[in-house]
Amino acid sequence: DYSLNNQLDRNEQNIATTATNLDIDYRNNIFNPTSGNYTRLTFEYSHPDFGGNYTINYWKTVESFTYYKPFWKTWNWAQLFRAGYLYNLSDLNEGGVPYDKKGFVLGGQSSVRGFQAGTQEAFPNRRQLGLNRETTYYLKTRSTMYLVKSEIRFPIFGNVGGALFYDGGYVDVEGLQFDDYYRDAAGIGIRYNTPVGPFNLELGHKLDRRDGEDAWVFHLSIGTF
Numbered sequence: 001d002y003s004l005n006n007q008l009d010r011n012e013q014n015i016a017t018t019a020t021n022l023d024i025d026y027r028n029n030i031f032n033p034t035s036g037n038y039t040r041l042t043f044e045y046s047h048p049d050f051g052g053n054y055t056i057n058y059w060k061t062v063e064s065f066t067y068y069k070p071f072w073k074t075w076n077w078a079q080l081f082r083a084g085y086l087y088n089l090s091d092l093n094e095g096g097v098p099y100d101k102k103g104f105v106l107g108g109q110s111s112v113r114g115f116q117a118g119t120q121e122a123f124p125n126r127r128q129l130g131l132n133r134e135t136t137y138y139l140k141t142r143s144t145m146y147l148v149k150s151e152i153r154f155p156i157f158g159n160v161g162g163a164l165f166y167d168g169g170y171v172d173v174e175g176l177q178f179d180d181y182y183r184d185a186a187g188i189g190i191r192y193n194t195p196v197g198p199f200n201l202e203l204g205h206k207l208d209r210r211d212g213e214d215a216w217v218f219h220l221s222i223g224t225f
Contacts, residue, residue, distance in 0.1 A: 001136070011136075015101060016052035019044040027068065031197040032224070034076045034153075038066045046102075047089075057090040058097045058139075066225060080149040080225050087142045096138025099129065099173075103137075104145035106169035106183070109219040111147055113167050114185025114204025116217050124171055128178050141174035149225055153191075163189040167204070183208055185217075197223040 001011040022041040027033035042062045048054040064082035071077050084104055088097050097103065105124065108117025115121045129137040151165040168184030187204035202219040209215050 013056070013098060013101075014052045015046060015056055015098070016048075016050035017044050017046040018050065031195070032193055033068045033078075035068050035070055037068065040064050055090060055092055055095040056097065057095065058086065058088050058102070060084070060086045060102065074155050076153045078149075078151045078153060078225065080147070082145075082147040084145040085142070086139065086144075088139050090140075096140045099137040099139050099143075103139060103173075104143055104171050106145070106147060106171055109200075109202065109221045110225075111149075111167070112169045112183060112185060113165065113202055113219055114187055114206050114217050115183065116214070121213055121217070123169075123180075123183050124173065124176070124178060129173070129176065139173065143171065143173045145169070145171050151225075156190075159193040161191045161193065161198070163191060163202070165189065165202070165204075179210075180208065187216075191224070194222075200224065 001013075020043050024039040027036040027038050040063070044060045046052060046056055046058050048057060062082065062084040064080065066078065066080040069077045086097065086103065088095070090096060105122050106112045107115035107122035115123070120127065131137055147167075147169040149165070149167045151163050153161060153163045155161050165188075166184065166186045168182060170182045172181055184207045185204045186207060187202060189200055189202035191198035191200050200219070200221045202221070204217050204219065206213060206215060
């Protein structure tokens, strides 16, 4: 960790993990699916004996299920559910999981559209974690997360299509109190289908906007869930 303007001392950490992934894929197309379902189960374990810092010891699991269903002519419905659990195993006073590296933070095109990733709109943000510019939050307890993404996809002409979406997510960190544990947004998108997935222009609107936040956020990406 370091800052571009050299205001912070350089800090190095080693996080050594082993992980197991299980994928069950029944999608009709991996880049632009219109039917079927996809399940992913991930389990990750970190221990100092693997070569990481002696203060970092945790396990983390994330499960997701995505369902695709044609429902009217060439219109499609895509629905994703994701849940995660992170637990600190270190009992040292200085031990903990570096939250900015391994914690659950939602906001952005891949999770909750309508919120800008890497800013104070992401949640939990640095203020909610009780941080200033010079510190990192180390999880000493446990954290849970769930995410839901729902989308109606429809053709416009040729390879161009549109989408109406709703995203919502929940994050809880044991020992911290947040103003709001669940944030959500809805919006519209335009897609151009390519052989490696759609090129997306999406506009998300916060349904629970807070003071100082932008009501609308624009996202540009390739691929979809």
